[in-house]
Amino acid sequence: MRLVIDKQTVWLVGGVLALLLVSSIIGYALAHTAKGESARHTVKNLNDRIRAWWFMVLIFGLALATGGAGSIVLFGLTSFLALREFITLTPTRLSDHRALFWVFFVITPLQYWLLWTDWYGLFIILIPVYAFLFVPIRNALAGDCERFLERTAKIQWALMICVYCVSHAPALLRLKIPGYEGQNGKLLFFFVLVVQISDVLQYVWGKLLGRRKIVPQVSPNKTWAGFVGGIASATLIGTALWWATPFTPWQAAGMSLVICLMGFAGGLTMSAIKRDRGVKDFGNMIEGHGGVLDRIDSICFAAPLFFHLTRYYFTP
């Protein structure tokens, strides 16, 4: 898998770095003007987030620079860490131990290995079919019937969200789009940028104008203003980046809208799980953001849809 670094890539990377620089300056200014306990708290959280963003952009940029291998390894590790956070919060029983060992050390690496060898046919069914059958078999062999269906379903769900869905993001590098050969790195960049900027803008719009909550029982942070403002502005940004993708401006707008809507749905669904388990975040690995899974919940839901839409309409 060869990825070229062309002028457009440089523009994309430069744009993101400029954006981060501006955010850091604004964050710095806010930190010196914020008054009152809650304002200071919000600004501190904002600055933690910006700092973490620098770090995440650096890692992601390095992964892309190494071509396909780096990105596959990076997303593989991300899946592994997310899976770990998910399973930690899910009450499994001790008899699930062996099945979990397979899930972490065989099925997860295998999914990314299939991506590496470009074995699309198996990549697309490994987890929904074979892992789906394997996990209950292994659990049945362990001989513990208590809450059997529930336990098996939870492990399966964790695999689908954290491994199967996430692996569709680096799978974008495997698409053979006529006239776009070697440029798929930009497509992955476009996808991650739109998903994440949509999260950020929903947060910003929500903090500035948000009052009416969409589903207060699930997430107190998701407001109508954040939803409309964030998704509209992120879609505009995605549209403005059409030149880096194989899409026309209108197609880029449609794709961005789908990505943003699915990203929102992902964040909401994962919030429901966190609520159910009585926690605010899945982990504490990324300062200001929570865990890995808190940061990628929108990617989980948006990646498969974006992958399939692109594959269906833009590859022969």
Next chain:
Amino acid sequence: MTKALLVALVKLISGANVRWAGCNPEIRQRIYFANHTSHLDAVVVWASLPAAVREWVRPVAAKEYWTANGLRRFLAANVFHAVLIDRTKVTVRNNPIEFMLEGMGQRHSLIIFPEGGRSSGEEIGSFKSGIYHLAKEKPGIEMVPVHINNLNRVLPKGEFLPVPMLSCISFGAPIILEPGESKTAFLERARAAICKLRPS
């Protein structure tokens, strides 16, 4: 070198999130006492201490487990300087308390597991009297309760392959044996100190 690698590996596998709720890590003679759910407990608590403090802390561990093969023997003796206790034949001459006091000397701290054996991880078992005798032999010593959460799911009893889940190690406020405090009262107080650290 081996030490740094082992600490990094243990932290990776156990994903331990360390919280100091009630005291700060300090280089002073203390006794850390924790609930016991997994063979990894001693190593994980030891690894979760800051490097400078860790130098002076020795875990107390089961002799039959840590001398079972060459690697474990090497790790116990040369890397985390464990005080190994024979749990199978306790006699008057073979008193574990003596070994622990000897292992502490004047400057070292200990990590002990007062339940004796490993519990299932859900309930904390009743404490053996060893912790009380230690406190009596070392009057005024700070005893720091440590709660280990989720490590039993990383490596449950009877399993040999760890699954990388996230665990949480909480250090609580130290307790000190009061003059005239009875054995039962102290054991109950010590056990309650760990239970209090349980995440709700």
